[in-house]
Amino acid sequence: MPCHDLVVDGDQSAVYVEDSVVVLSPISTAVLTSLVVDEWSDVHDVVCTIEAAFGTPPEESVFDGVCAVIDELATTGLVERVD
Amino acid sequence: MxxxxxxxxxxxxxxxxxxxxxxxxxxxxxxxxxxxxxxxxxxxxxxxxxxxxxxxxxxxxxxxxxxxxxxxxxxxxxxxxxxxxxxxxxxxxxxxxxxxxxxAGQALMFHACALSEPATGATAVMVGPSGMGKTTLSRQLGQALAYVTDETAAVDADGTLRLFPKPLSILGSHGFLKEQVCPGDLGLVRPTLAPRLAAVVLLDRSPCAPATPSVAPVPLLSAIATLAEQISYLKILDQPLQRLAGLLQSVGGAYRLSYRDGADLLPVVRQLLRGEQS
Structure with missing residues (x-):
């Protein structure tokens, strides 16, 4: 992960990635901090972590939501995703 | 040749x-x-x-x-x-x-002007990009507060703030060239005490700002993201964001100072240096 540093404040975080600092939302922070550095994590494990932390939304899929967050984090270079 | x-x-x-x-x-x-x-x-x-x-x-x-x-x-x-x-x-x-x-790799180096209370050494580091008026602010506030720098404020890991009372670059009679003027020639106050970081301020000057300057606390992560763009060689520091966060927390966080004219800022900056905004 090309992350130079990370600061968590409450449920949000600031991440220094490449040449800029990005402030992450609570759910993005939870997803990012649930990933194990330098090892592959299973998306379903991340989904369980997020569900435990935030609960299950009534009309949306947690899996889809987590995948969307992971995709977003992947575009900033913070995570790598393999299918 | x-x-x-x-x-x-x-x-x-x-x-x-x-x-x-x-x-x-x-x-x-x-x-x-x-x-x-x-x-x-x-x-x-x-x-x-x-x-x-x-x-x-x-x-x-x-x-x-x-x-x-x-x-x-x-x-x-x-x-x-x-x-x-x-x-x-x-x-x-x-x-x-x-x-x-x-x-590089030692100090947090803010693109900032810095001025200190002559009697205490309490110093405000006022951060802003080029064109935000740091030199003008230094000239204005430096008639009452001690001039530490108008360019770069460097803070060591132990919180020591390094002096850099360089000449001020002022547009003069040589067209595009800026004259390099000794701060003493502009009547600025020379620091006699070691500067001590007391406030981190994000400068927000705008001709549309209200006539009365305003000060507002900036949430930690937002301050980190904004300040990171105004720090030289941040990436090569060890744990740069944590160090920056620690520094901000040590002075009660960062403040955004919105203003139109730096001539109005002395009372506001003095309040910040006394910690009266926190």
Whole structure:
């Protein structure tokens, strides 16, 4: 992960990635901090972590939501995703 | 081209720049004139202990009317020009750049002006990009507060704030060139106490701002993201964001100062230095 540093404040975080600092939302922070550095994590494990932390939304899929967050984090270079 | 005859005369000025010992070596037939001008403009940075045993950085400078000589000197990495005004204009960023390079990986170096309460040393580091009016603010507030820098505020891991009372770059009579004016010549207050970081301020100057300046706390992560863009060599510090977060927390967080005219800011900055906003 090309992350130079990370600061968590409450449920949000600031991440220094490449040449800029990005402030992450609570759910993005939870997803990012649930990933194990330098090892592959299973998306379903991340989904369980997020569900435990935030609960299950009534009309949306947690899996889809987590995948969307992971995709977003992947575009900033913070995570790598393999299918 | 044939190598020109090396300019032989040399005068040296020893400076203390952000705590870094830096020697300006003036060469050539105008060496004395150049050294004298550097000595006057950089008077507040002239080292009182030039031979203190520390390794020094060297900046070689030359003024010569012959462009061939100037090109030869520039090819050697010297700061060289055909006129004294151009040389002084180019020397300031060169000196700053060399000192900043030297501190890379050690200090948090904010693109900021800094002014301190003369009686206590409590210092406000006021951060903003170029064009935000840091030099103007330094001139205005520096009539009552002590002038620490108008360019770079460097803070060590132990919280020590390094002095950098460089000449102020002021648009003068030489067209695009900025004159390098000694802070003393502008009536600025010289620090007598070691500066102590008391407030971190994000400058937000706008002609549309209300006439009365306002101060608002900035959430930690937002402050980190904004400040990161105004810190030199942040990436190569160890745990840079955590260090920045620790620094902000040590002074009660960062504040955004929205204002139209720096002339109105003295009472507001003094309040911040007394910690009355927290």
């Amino acid at each position: 044939d190598r020109p005859t090396k300019p032989a005369l040399r005068h040296e000025i020893s400076l203390e720049v952000l705590g870094v010992r830096l020697v300006v070596r003036a060469h050539g037939s105008q060496a004395y004139v150049v050294a004298d001008a550097v000595d006057r403009a950089w008077a507040w940075c002239v080292s009182g202990h030039p031979e203190d045993g520390r390794d020094a950085l060297y900046v070689d400078v030359l003024v010569d009317a012959e462009e061939e000589i100037v090109r030869w000197a520039a090819a050697r990495g010297w700061v060289a020009a055909t006129s004294l005004e151009v040389l002084l204009h180019n020397l300031s960023p060169s000196i700053t750049g060399r000192a900043i390079e030297q501190l």
